[in-house]
Amino acid sequence: MPTIEVSLRDLSSIARVDLTPDGLRDIVEVFKGEVTDVKGDYVAIELNYDRPDLFSAEGLGRAIGIYLGSRSIPEYNVDGPATKLDATKAPAYRPYAYMAIVRNVELNDEAIRQLFQLQEILHRDYGDDRRLVSIGLYDLDTVKPPFSYVTVKEATYRPLGYSESMTLTDVLNVTEKGKAYSSLVKPGEYPLLIDDEGKVLSFPPILNGEETKVTEATRNVLIDVTGVEPELMKRVLNIMVTSVAERSRNPVIQSIEATGANSELTPSLNWININVKLKDAEDLIGMRLEPNATTSVLMRMGFKVSDMGDSINVLAPPYRIDVHSYVDVIEDIAIGLGYNNLEPNLPPPTHFGSKHPVEHLSSIIRDLLLGMGLQEVVNFNLISDEVMRSIGLINFVKLSNPKIKDYSALRSSLIPSLLLTVKVNQRLVGKLEAFEIGDVVELKDNTAATSRRVGVLLMGDGYTLTDGLSVVKSLLKALGMAANLRKCGDKPFIPVRAVEVLVNDSRIGCIGEVDPEVLVNLGIEKPTVIGELNIDLMLSILKSLH
Amino acid sequence: MVVLPPLQYSIIKALAEVNEPIDADSLASKVGKRAEDIMRDLEELRVRGLISIEYRLVTRVTLTDLGGEYLRLGLPEERLVAKLRELGGKASLSELNKLVGLSREEFAAALGRLRRLRVVNLSGNVINLTDNEGELMNYINELKSFLSSIKGTMEYAGKLPEPVEEARRRGLVKVHQVKKLMVTITQEALNLYRIGELTSARVITSLTSADLTSGSWRSGVFKEFDLAVEVPLRPIRRKHPFIQFLNQIRDELVAMGFEEVKDEHVDAALWNFDTLLVPQYHPARRETDVFYVENRLKPRETPVEVMERASEQHELVWSYKWSRDEALRVLLRTHTTLVTIRQIYHRGPGEYRLFSLDRVYRPDTPDPTHFMEFHQLEGIIVGKEVTFRNLLGFFTELANRLRLGKVYFKPAYFPFTEPSVEGYVKHPRLGQLEVFPGGMFRPEVLKIVGLSSEYKVAAWGVGIDRLAMVVLGVDDIRTLYTNNIKEIDSMKTPIGVV
Known part of the structure; x- marks a missing residue:
């Protein structure tokens, strides 16, 4: 989850109320945030993905001020269009671009830090790491409108943070951002944002220009979004514009007309209109709601509302891009009322509960094996694919992105897990009689299928197939099943000392003395008998018996 | 009449004949034993007031x-x-x-x-x-x-x-200084012995079937049980405590009217993410957060209407181009919401409560509270009258049954629920434990799986391993999944109290 860092003084000035770290702790809970660190004036706050408008001091301060009543919901007027953005020659793989202007801003060092923090988190968590949306901010007074978003084979400009000009290819090869994001552009079809005189504003989504950057001297800010998802881009642009506007006493927002794949004026800064039926809110939360109290809660949560009798007309500000439908408004009603003020209420069930039949049979088998004196063990379903292959298992789910080699596959049998159990315990105890009941994932016709198994393990000198079969046959007898045995050459057993177990002529498992070659390869020094039965099959046999 | 075991009787007899302090070694040889073999009898005789014992320092000189x-x-x-x-x-x-x-x-x-x-x-x-x-x-x-x-x-x-x-x-x-145990018969015992009031009888330490059938137990005396002696402990073969804990959780859910359901561990992203309205560009779908499968597997079930509705709702809510291929990627489930959402698709409208308690997988970096495989307790309450307060009520009731104390609630976010909540409890040692995440399924989600809009669904997915660690007294999540006999032996048995 994104963590932002804000200055308490800066935040207080935007919220227009004096905030303390403790006061902030309580308030950010309303916005699904948590104060994770306080260092002098700086506070780290972990936020959730759903409110990108809060990813900097501008938006968070605005929301807190409105919630505490120290400031009102802002109004936004858009003049324009001030100029044009020609995107007709945009690269086909990244065809969209929009722009907006915010005038009369006053930026200090902290304000610039906050806006870049907002930009970075939106890139990462909302723009799929710049793939969907890339954002740029410029000092409007360093460029000459109109602007163009074009495709070039190569160009030269001075990238942000560098004292020399370089080619786009060099930007990709040399700069940190270039190396990180080069996969987002196609060689020889580079996107470029230029002004009327051909000056490079940005090489999106890689790196902006040094000469057009926003500084403390900047009074008028030009914002662009480029990318592949126009609706998402316009929403992100709304958040950027309204956040930059927080840095002005008298913001003038101007639109720019984009032409190209999607021709339109941006920013729209349209309010999101949602009609919420009071009854829907009551039914979802589960309590009667007073219309007056409900509207005042919604105002504190930052909505413009008008009471329509049995419904409330809600206008969500343009930066509330998380509001999609009436349930999003209803959640804010519940949050405004306070979750801990809602009385928990669970009516008695209308149906009987039940355990899954596989768990039911597993419990019975567990009790029977414990009664025979075997100890239950547990293993992970994730296992090393090397261990799987070392005992002759080849058909199993392998992870494409394992984190650790020892957990690079899903087991398709309990036998490898039981061999690992022997390995762990061989020096701790002389003998071991144990079992595991667990799931495996088999591959059948190229589809993964989960299956419940029981595995039995006898480790130590003197154990033979006879001892293993005693356990298996006693278990099946107690379950009312007659077992037939047939010799089999299954791995990883000694070929002449392994059998498959059949009930009603169908195979439900196998058991054998583990091949010494396998034991030695795994570093096991004690003779081992292992058996495995399929509980799913046993369950269907038992069902057919009754 | 004072009845003594035969050995103790012969000790008294020997002491009465000597009638002066005698060291334990000499006494033992008089009754044909070694000193260490009569120590417990001497102690019993002393406790009964028949002998007195004192220690005397002597100098032992031994030839080299x-x-x-x-x-x-x-x-x-x-x-x-x-x-x-x-x-x-x-x-x-x-x-x-x-x-x-x-x-x-x-x-x-x-x-x-x-x-x-x-x-x-x-x-x-x-x-x-x-x-x-x-x-x-x-x-x-x-x-x-x-x-x-x-x-x-x-x-x-x-x-x-x-x-x-x-x-x-x-x-x-x-030359050594040695402490010698000196035994003397008491005057009282001497008197009893002389007037014939002391007798001997067989001591019964372990009653036998022959004692009962022959009646010989009537002439014996029962050896008094010595509480000071440590008894050996029996080895226990028991349920794995983690499994036992999970089954206790199952019992609670069943008692609350929930039916247990199961589903596949490996499945299409469609069920793990897309039906739940998790946008395809969401960080939770990246390879750093999900195990994908290397094998070229066919997804088990990808109904055309679910795919179409997922595409429609994703584009409506999140405004991006939904990819069919991304939805068909096969992965290891990251949560068991996959289980409950598919149940809704198959069961459709109705009043029901379902739960699932099973393993999920995420490429978390292992540490004492995280592993790449863990359990989730997932559940849904489906019905026309189901409310957010019912969800809070479910958490309160479950916490009550697990003896977790009062549950506090705070707003939370999940792409598939609205309102969303995180319930936490205050543990005396571990502080705030966030154990109950949940919410009401979004109408868009229910639309994707085809549940009529009259129905509402309260849903929750609890990471149960953290609770298990508290109950079982385990400091590392990996210990819950142990196959090590010594570690299993050292785990507490879950008895329902945290």
């Missing part, structure tokens, strides 16, 4: 190997004089040394002693015997008669005989 050798062969000075006399009372030092068979040190010491007592004198290299042997003979006789008197080892209660110090100094004896 050297002492034994000198006793057998004579003291070095004695042997030197004898040899010298044999040689006619005069010999050269080297000759004498060669013939007498003493070590260099012994020879030098003996010679020194003889010269000091003037038994010999030296002139140049020649040694001469004088007639002045009286004092030496006294010394030798006294020392040798002491050494032979201790007969290997001897104990002295009071003053030690004179030559002990000289013998110790020369390394012929070892």
Whole structure:
């Protein structure tokens, strides 16, 4: 989850109320945030993905001020269009671009830090790491409108943070951002944002220009979004514009007309209109709601509302891009009322509960094996694919992105897990009689299928197939099943000392003395008998018996 | 009449005959035992007031190997004089040394002693015997008669005989202080014994079937059970405590009217993410957060109408181009919401409560509270009248049943629920535990799986391993999944109290 860092003084000035770290702790809970660190004036706050408008001091301060009543919901007027953005020659793989202007801003060092923090988190968590949306901010007074978003084979400009000009290819090869994001552009079809005189504003989504950057001297800010998802881009642009506007006493927002794949004026800064039926809110939360109290809660949560009798007309500000439908408004009603003020209420069930039949049979088998004196063990379903292959298992789910080699596959049998159990315990105890009941994932016709198994393990000198079969046959007898045995050459057993177990002529498992070659390869020094039965099959046999 | 076990009776009898303090070793030999074999009986007799026990300090003098050798062969000075006399009372030092068979040190010491007592004198290299042997003979006789008197080892209660110090100094004896246990019969016991009021009977420590059938138990006495003696513990073969805990959770859910359901561990992203409105560009779908499958597997079930509705709702809510291929990627489920959402698709409208308690997988970096495989307790309440307050009520009731105390709620975010909540409890040692995430499924989600809009669904997915760690007294999540017999033995048995 994104963590932002804000200055308490800066935040207080935007919220227009004096905030303390403790006061902030309580308030950010309303916005699904948590104060994770306080260092002098700086506070780290972990936020959730759903409110990108809060990813900097501008938006968070605005929301807190409105919630505490120290400031009102802002109004936004858009003049324009001030100029044009020609995107007709945009690269086909990244065809969209929009722009907006915010005038009369006053930026200090902290304000610039906050806006870049907002930009970075939106890139990462909302723009799929710049793939969907890339954002740029410029000092409007360093460029000459109109602007163009074009495709070039190569160009030269001075990238942000560098004292020399370089080619786009060099930007990709040399700069940190270039190396990180080069996969987002196609060689020889580079996107470029230029002004009327051909000056490079940005090489999106890689790196902006040094000469057009926003500084403390900047009074008028030009914002662009480029990318592949126009609706998402316009929403992100709304958040950027309204956040930059927080840095002005008298913001003038101007639109720019984009032409190209999607021709339109941006920013729209349209309010999101949602009609919420009071009854829907009551039914979802589960309590009667007073219309007056409900509207005042919604105002504190930052909505413009008008009471329509049995419904409330809600206008969500343009930066509330998380509001999609009436349930999003209803959640804010519940949050405004306070979750801990809602009385928990669970009516008695209308149906009987039940355990899954596989768990039911597993419990019975567990009790029977414990009664025979075997100890239950547990293993992970994730296992090393090397261990799987070392005992002759080849058909199993392998992870494409394992984190650790020892957990690079899903087991398709309990036998490898039981061999690992022997390995762990061989020096701790002389003998071991144990079992595991667990799931495996088999591959059948190229589809993964989960299956419940029981595995039995006898480790130590003197154990033979006879001892293993005693356990298996006693278990099946107690379950009312007659077992037939047939010799089999299954791995990883000694070929002449392994059998498959059949009930009603169908195979439900196998058991054998583990091949010494396998034991030695795994570093096991004690003779081992292992058996495995399929509980799913046993369950269907038992069902057919009754 | 006082009835004693046979051995204790013979101890009293022996003590009555001696009728004075006697040490435990001598007493034991009188009754044909070793001292250590009668200690417990002595203690029982003492507790009954029939004997008294005191400890006495004695000095034990033991002959050393050297002492034994000198006793057998004579003291070095004695042997030197004898040899010298044999040689006619005069010999050269080297000759004498060669013939007498003493070590260099012994020879030098003996010679020194003889010269000091003037038994010999030296002139140049020649040694001469004088007639002045009286004092030496006294010394030798006294020392040798002491050494032979201790007969290997001897104990002295009071003053030690004179030559002990000289013998110790020369390394012929070892001297120790020893505590001796002295036993005396009490006057009361002596009286009882003399008037025949003490008798003996068989002691029963373990009743046998033969005792019962023959009736011989009637003439025996039961040995009094000694609580001071530690009993050995039996090895237990028991359910794996983590499995037992999970089954207790199942029992609670069943008691609350929930039906358990299961589903596949490996499935299409469609069910794990897309039906739940998690946008395809969401960080939770990246390879750092999800295990994808290397094998080219066919997804199990990808109904056309679900795919179409997912595409439609994703584009409506999140405004991006939804990819069919991304939805068909096969992965290891990251949560069991996959289980419940598919149940809704298959069951459709109705009033039902379902739960799933099973394993999920995420590429988390392992640490004491995270592993790449863990359990989720997932559940849904489906119905026309289901509310957010019902969800809060479910958490409160579950916390109550698991003895977790009061649940506090705070707003939370999940892409598939609205309103969303995180319930937490306050643990005395571990502080705030966020254990109950949940919410009401979004109408868009229900639309994707085809549930009519009259129905509402309260849903939750609890990470149960953290609770298990608290209940089982385990500090590392990996220990919950242990196959190590010693670790299993050390885990607490879950008894339903946190």
